[in-house]
Amino acid sequence: MKVINNTETLRKSKLALAVAATFFIGSHAMAAEEAITEEKLEGLEVIQVTARKKTESIQDVPMSVNAITGKHIQDMGVHSVEDLSKYVPGLEQPKLAATSRLVLRGVSSGDNVSFEQSVGTYADGVYRGRMNQQRSGFFDMERVEVLKGPQVTLYGNSSIGGALSMITKRPEVGEDITGDITVKYETEYEESQVLGGINVGITDDLAVRVSGKFRDQSEGVAYNNYVDSQDYEPTNSDEAFRIGIVWQPSDDLNVYFRHEQSTAEMEGHNLSLLSHASFDQSYNIIDHPNSPLAGFGLGTDELNIGNSDLFVNGPDGYKNEADETMLEVVWDINDSLTLTSISASSNYDYNHAFDVDIMPVDFIDAGESEDYEQLSQEVRLDIAVSDNIDLMLGLYYQSDETDVQWDIDFNLPTAFVPKLMPGLIEAGLPPEDALQTALMMSPSALDRQNNLTQETDQHAVFTQIDFQATDELSLTLGARYIQVEKTSDQNMRLIDIDHVDRGFGEDKDISWAVGAPAGTLVMPDHLAGYLLLGSTGAPHDFEGLVREEDHLMLQASVRYKFNDDFMMYMNAANGAKSGGFDILYEGDTFGVASREGAEYEDEEVTSFELGLKHDWEDFRLNVAAFYGEYDNLQVSLFNGSAGFNVGNAGMSTQSGIDVELTWQATDNLTVMANAEYLDFTYDEYQGAGCSYSEKVANQKANPDTPWADIKKMSCDWSGRDIPWVPDFKAFVAVEHITEIGDFDITNLLSVSYKTEHTTSSDNEVLTMQDAYALVDYRLNFAPSEGTWHVALTVNNVADEDYDVYTSAVPLQDGAFTHALHKGRQLTLEAGYQF
Known part of the structure; x- marks a missing residue:
């Protein structure tokens, strides 16, 4: 960054604006080493980004881009995309019970580990398509750039909803030894953090940066009445380490090596029983008058959840161990030709166990394990064909392997013995004999195990041409041709609860379950239990599933610059996201399993965006209107029992507008605002999984149909909103700098607002989240020219209570659970730079 010292007023103005940019200015960010921030002698800063894989002013990029600096990420305690979404309208990451989905402008993938995300995530150009990465x-x-709208040519990998481009801090050559360290302590949840890095300039052309973080949250959000050894759950810990090496042997060659390792752990639970609804004889939905969940903390926001050693999935929580290595080589062959190569390996090992019944009973437990390995290679050639034509040519290859296992354990006697005993006692059996007889009649405990082993090979060739037609008019056309082959083995089997496959077990007479004479309905033990759960699938083992796809994806933009400060643009994109195979596939509706049923189809998108970007001396306004048609969105909905319905929705339409502004009100006062209005609906979606309230409506319309059959009905969601997404989201921040002698005091106040929206995959209206606002505040004290700072950050100042995720409780009609989240957080911080 250039240093301006001509006047005190200008210095203060630049300081205010720099801190404002550091905090967050819609589509603004502090510069990376290769993307230096230019400053005008008067007015607003011009921020440089690499959204289109070349360095350019963000005000010249013909698309909607938000950028968040590394300093803001660290200052405000942003640990994840979920935290980041508070500051970026249109971005969401609801944390689900076992997975997580990334949402941008309403586009996301369903709740299934088989899916790649529809919003691509990239770290220094390395693709991270799975949320466990x-x-x-x-x-x-250094910064995170949020690229809104499909990114189907330069980024490609399934990024039909947009992309997150994350840029790490790189070593700086020519330096001696520099570094920074920040220590934080949050008082409410006893969270300690240490973050920092050290840069060592070994020679004039070689430098190393070593950085890392340690975070330990030792106090959870809620008391768990079931656990003695740990009162409040869940607790979290993160450890991460990165080493980067930059070698610049000449002005024409730059080599960047990066390796990082991380471990993320959660111990305990964060799902609490929220409510239990029922319906009366007139089919009005009411509070359940005699809910069996009342004794388990229903509606208290406390936890009462846990299992004994009967289940073998292990202690509740997750552990994820990941590593990633990349090598980037940039070679300026001559003044008009640059070659870029990015080679990378990205892997993780993930294990998760959780109590599915959300109660302190040994009824249902689940475990997931996933091993993932990814290798990728990208090669780009940038050619300056002439003074007004730039051409990019590229090749991409990716190979990945995933091995996923899901275990859902059912201790069926817990459910059936209480139902059988009253009748046996009434028939004259003593209680002890009635218990033993009920145990013999009940199906045994079992494990429904799903496995998916998959290999994916992807080849792509891409190109982009930029044509500067006149001084004012420029055109860009990009294309990507991609071939994808997925080879999978997928199965679902019924085995013992200790996860040992001994077949279906001995025959079991379950005639009592249908009111038939004894001996008329006899079947293998595990199959009997599976069917009594209300399941309609069938055990199967599909080997050698193969899916081959190829897509030609196009992206084009037109940009017209009226002057250096005013630009209008229009862009269009047509792309696709590949289909695949569903790990959670159990079988089809009528108790059969088919190889075709285990497969889901690809998604397609056609989108348009029209925008303007305008700078005045002390005011910036960016506006973008967008429209998109998405066909065959991949969806996965919890069916209320213990399984999922996976498939493709029909046509969906997305439309909306993004507005962002920055106002330098005075030398020391900056106002920032960013808002998005979004309308995203299913135009055509028949066969959706029904929510509980929809099932009640179906029962009212079909009063003679048994409830068991009502629960198997599908619903028509045509015209319904996409889950999770508010119609309107806004972010406003005000930042003020006060000088006291040689010290600066920075006050930063921000508000993030959302309108009402559903919080579950099934769009349940009974768990609709009302509109709410979150307020954050930061006070920073530092010498004007110093190397240290102390700060106080308060997140969720008003201690707002809201829901991010809700879900139906398995096998409990009308019961809902929700994910507990942190309330007000007060963080003390001290940092030193050297």
């Missing part, structure tokens, strides 16, 4: 969160970042 993000478990360690952010640390030592």
